Amino acid sequence: MLTRRTFLAASATAPLVFSRASGRAANEKITLGFIGVGTMGRGHLAAFLGRPEVEVVAVCDVVKERIDSAKTIVEKRYADRIKSGVYKGVTPYADFRDLLAHKGLDAVVIATPDHWHHIPCVLAARAGKHIYCEKPLTNNVAEGREIVNEVKKAKIAFQTGSQQRSEFANRFRAGVEMIWNGWIGTVKTVRIGVGGPSRPCDLKGEEKPAGTDWDMWLGPAPDREYSSVLCPKGVHTHFPAWRDYREYGGGLLADMGAHHFDIAQWALKMDTSGPAEIIPPENPKKGSGLRFVYKNGVTMIHNEFEKDKDGKEIAKADCVFEGTEGTLLVGRNQLELRMKNGNPTKFPDQPQRVYPSTSHPKNWLECIVSGKETICPPETGHRSASVCHLGNIGYRLGRKLKWDAVKELFVDDEKANKELSRESRAKWKV
Known part of the structure; x- marks a missing residue:
C-alpha cells in the first residue's frame, strides 16, 4: 500500500x-x-x-x-x-x-x-x-x-x-490587447451581456437529509430552513441556484458578471479602481440597463445593447466595446472586429501586451514556486467583484449613486454605505 x-x-x-x-x-x-x-x-x-x-x-x-x-x-x-x-x-x-x-x-x-x-x-x-x-x-x-x-x-x-x-483560446486576451493598442480608437461605451441582479431568498423549507451539515452550509449567512435548491442532496452535477439569492450570491449579474466585468475592467486598465457613478434604469425592477460611469467618461452598461431602426440588436456578445473607430465583440466563442471605415490600425512597433498566461491553475502553481504575483491577484478579483456588488446595490436602491473608488465608499450616502457589508452570524465572525 x-x-x-x-x-x-x-x-x-x-x-x-x-x-x-x-x-x-x-x-x-x-x-x-x-x-x-x-x-x-x-x-x-x-x-x-x-x-x-x-x-x-x-x-x-x-x-x-x-x-x-x-x-x-x-x-x-x-x-x-x-x-x-x-x-x-x-x-x-x-x-x-x-x-x-x-x-x-x-x-x-x-x-x-x-x-x-x-x-x-x-x-x-x-x-x-x-x-x-x-x-x-x-x-x-x-x-x-x-x-x-x-x-x-x-x-x-x-x-x-x-x-x-488565461483561457478560452486567448480571445479575451487578444481583445484586451486590441483595445490597449488602439484598434477601435478611444473606447466610449462597454456593454456587458449577463443576467439580472440577486433577490431575497423566499424558498420553502424542506427536511434536511442525513449527512448534510446545514448549519455549516449557512455559515455566516442568516439562519433558515434547509432547501435542496440551495444545497442539493448528495453528489449533484448541476450548478445550484443559490447564486440567485442575495444571502448567498449576487445573481447572474455577479455570477457571470464577475467574468465579463473583469475583462472590461482589464481592458479599461481599471484593475485597481472602479466606476465613479452607478445609474440604474428608470425601472430598476426590469433588472437590466444599469450604467456604470467612469471618471474618464467611459460608460459601461449592464445587459442593454444598441438596436437598429427595426429593433434588432446591432452588436451583442459577452463584452462589446464601442470605440471612436469601431466595435469589438468578445466572448468565450467569439472575437469579432467591426470597423467604421476600412482596416484597423496595426499594432505599434512596441505594442502593449497582457500578462502572459494560458492556464489559470498553472499560473497559480508557478507563482507559488516563483513568488511572483498571479494574473488575477486579490486586489483585481476584489475590484471586479465590487462592480457586481455596486450594480446589485444600484438596482436595490433604484437611484443614482456616486462612488469613491479610492475610499471604497459611496459619497454622502449613509444608507448606500450600509449595503457594503453584512453582519455575520455571531459564531462566524473573524
Whole structure:
C-alpha cells in the first residue's frame, strides 16, 4: 500500500531546483486541499489531479457523500497513475478549519458558494496557505478589502478564479490587447451581456437529509430552513441556484458578471479602481440597463445593447466595446472586429501586451514556486467583484449613486454605505 511518503519518494526523479523567492523546490510536490467539492469543486479537482507538480492530500465539504466521492476520485486517480498497490493518502474533512490544520498542507482551492469565500480565504491566509478562490471573490465589498489586506500580510500566492484572463483560446486576451493598442480608437461605451441582479431568498423549507451539515452550509449567512435548491442532496452535477439569492450570491449579474466585468475592467486598465457613478434604469425592477460611469467618461452598461431602426440588436456578445473607430465583440466563442471605415490600425512597433498566461491553475502553481504575483491577484478579483456588488446595490436602491473608488465608499450616502457589508452570524465572525 502506497502512503503519501512513499508516493512522494517514488515521484522525485529530478534534482531539486530552489526558488529564492519562495524557498520551495521547483519540482517539489505542492500539496493541495479542496474546500468545497460540489460541481465546480470537482471540476477543479479533476484539473489539478492531472498536474504532475501537485498532490491532493485533503478534501472538505458539508455533504458527506461529496466528501466520500472526492476522496475516492483522488485515490483512484493516484492508484492508477502509480500502476501498483492501493493509494490511501487523502484525508476527508467536514470542517475546513480542520483541513487548514492538516500537517504539510501548502495550498487550498476554495470552490464554495459565494457567501463562504471570505472566511476560508481569511483563515487560510492567516495559516500561510496559498489560495485559489472561485469568483466572484466575495458577497460584499467589505469582505473583499479584508481578503486583500490579509493576503498582503501573509505574502502568499493568491489566484482569483477569473480564468477568462488565461483561457478560452486567448480571445479575451487578444481583445484586451486590441483595445490597449488602439484598434477601435478611444473606447466610449462597454456593454456587458449577463443576467439580472440577486433577490431575497423566499424558498420553502424542506427536511434536511442525513449527512448534510446545514448549519455549516449557512455559515455566516442568516439562519433558515434547509432547501435542496440551495444545497442539493448528495453528489449533484448541476450548478445550484443559490447564486440567485442575495444571502448567498449576487445573481447572474455577479455570477457571470464577475467574468465579463473583469475583462472590461482589464481592458479599461481599471484593475485597481472602479466606476465613479452607478445609474440604474428608470425601472430598476426590469433588472437590466444599469450604467456604470467612469471618471474618464467611459460608460459601461449592464445587459442593454444598441438596436437598429427595426429593433434588432446591432452588436451583442459577452463584452462589446464601442470605440471612436469601431466595435469589438468578445466572448468565450467569439472575437469579432467591426470597423467604421476600412482596416484597423496595426499594432505599434512596441505594442502593449497582457500578462502572459494560458492556464489559470498553472499560473497559480508557478507563482507559488516563483513568488511572483498571479494574473488575477486579490486586489483585481476584489475590484471586479465590487462592480457586481455596486450594480446589485444600484438596482436595490433604484437611484443614482456616486462612488469613491479610492475610499471604497459611496459619497454622502449613509444608507448606500450600509449595503457594503453584512453582519455575520455571531459564531462566524473573524
